[in-house]
Amino acid sequence: MPTTYDVKLLQKKEVAEGTLEFTLEKPAGFEYRAGQYGDLVLPPSTGLDDSNNKHGFSFVSAPFEDTLRMATRMRDSRYKKAAAQVPEGTMVQLLALWGDFTLQKNETIPAVFIIGGIGITPVHSIIAQATHDKTNHKITLIYANRTRAQAAYTEDFERMAAENKNFTFVAVYTATQGHVNGELIKQHVPDIVTPRYYLSGPEGMVKAMRTLLIEIGADEDNIKTEEFDGY
Ligand SMILES: Cc1cc2nc3c(=O)[nH]c(=O)nc-3n(C[C@H](O)[C@H](O)[C@H](O)COP(=O)(O)OP(=O)(O)OC[C@H]3O[C@@H](n4cnc5c(N)ncnc54)[C@H](O)[C@@H]3O)c2cc1C
CATH class of the missing domain: 2.40.30.10 (Translation factors)
Structure with missing residues (x-):
């Protein structure tokens, strides 16, 4: 309650x-x-x-x-x-x-976050806590924003990536690099089948990323989502 x-x-x-x-x-x-x-x-x-x-x-x-x-x-x-x-x-x-948009307990399975814009909020919490606790989760964050100026917490993620050898931070600026697509994901996630995927943010973006992941071979049972309403 x-x-x-x-x-x-x-x-x-x-x-x-x-x-x-x-x-x-x-x-x-x-x-x-x-x-x-x-x-x-x-x-x-x-x-x-x-x-x-x-x-x-x-x-x-x-x-x-x-x-x-x-x-x-x-x-x-x-x-x-x-x-x-x-x-x-x-x-x-x-x-x-x-909420139950929380990191899996199993530290042997990689965790991949594919996030656009404001969807980063819970992910910041999750990665900061995992870094603080020095867990063994292998974490990849693909974080898309139109420009660096519009991307919140970039410096925090850069700092966490320097501190946490298990964490890989991939910033994508769509104004110059285009939208996140299957090729880009496969470049940073060579084994698509094994990881747990985490998607959060406005509903449209979460749905689009889920469809993309399934298209490139992810198992939908391995995709966890948090949809922000009102966008
Ligand atoms: C689990 C969860 C976590 C969230 N976390 C964040 C966060 O970290 N940061 C953040 O910015 N936002 C977050 N949100 C979304 C946030 O609660 C607001 O809905 C959003 O910011 C839009 O607010 P607004 O004042 O801009 O728009 P509003 O004026 O509230 O609404 C904009 C439009 O959306 C419609 N709308 C409003 N509420 C709903 C609803 N419940 N369902 C469907 N349509 C609706 C309205 O009719 C209007 O057309 C989260 C939502 C959820 C469910």
């Missing part, structure tokens, strides 16, 4: 062109698994009410961190315009906890 927590908004920060990160106080005793999500409920001072003051966001932060972080691609919606205006220091509500 989800619980409602009153938490302070500690910081708002632009982490890529058009992507805003919210750092929240972590409630005492709050535990989650990397890849899970909660609802951020904006206060009545924003003019929003129960019908429109709540959106679900994956945690960007990893469980070992002292604060909670969420990030969203900014758009012209009422919720997001209000979220951008909430001053740091305001009390907001967190309704949590949901």
Whole structure:
């Protein structure tokens, strides 16, 4: 059963062109698994009410961190315009906890993440936690954005790749390189059949990547997805 927590908004920060990160106080005793999500409920001072003051966001932060972080691609919606205006220091509500978009326990099977844009949020949490815990998972992240300026957390992934010999980071900039296709995936994942695949982000992108993976020979039972609604 989800619980409602009153938490302070500690910081708002632009982490890529058009992507805003919210750092929240972590409630005492709050535990989650990397890849899970909660609802951020904006206060009545924003003019929003129960019908429109709540959106679900994956945690960007990893469980070992002292604060909670969420990030969203900014758009012209009422919720997001209000979220951008909430001053740091305001009390907001967190309704949590949901989700099973978590890394497999088996460390002998490779894990491949194919992610576009804002779908990176739970993946940041998962890879940061695996790197922190020094697990033996062989992890490949193929992360597509139009440009480097629009790609959130690139420097974090570069740092994690330097620190974690089991982690391979592949940045794809579609404005110059084109969309992720079967050839590109096979270049970085020579054995298509064995890995577990993880796809997250707007529904259209997740569906397209799932179809592509199946076309190039992945078993659909090995594909785990998290679809972000509202995009
Ligand atoms: C598990 C999960 C994790 C998510 N994690 C993130 C995250 O980390 N970062 C992030 O930016 N977003 C995330 N989202 C999506 C987020 O909750 C918002 O829906 C999204 O950001 C769009 O919000 P908006 O204010 O821009 O649009 P809105 O004004 O809320 O909606 C835009 C359009 O989508 C439609 N819509 C709204 N809600 C739904 C719905 N539930 N089902 C179908 N259509 C709908 C509206 O009618 C409208 O046409 C996640 C969603 C889920 C389910």
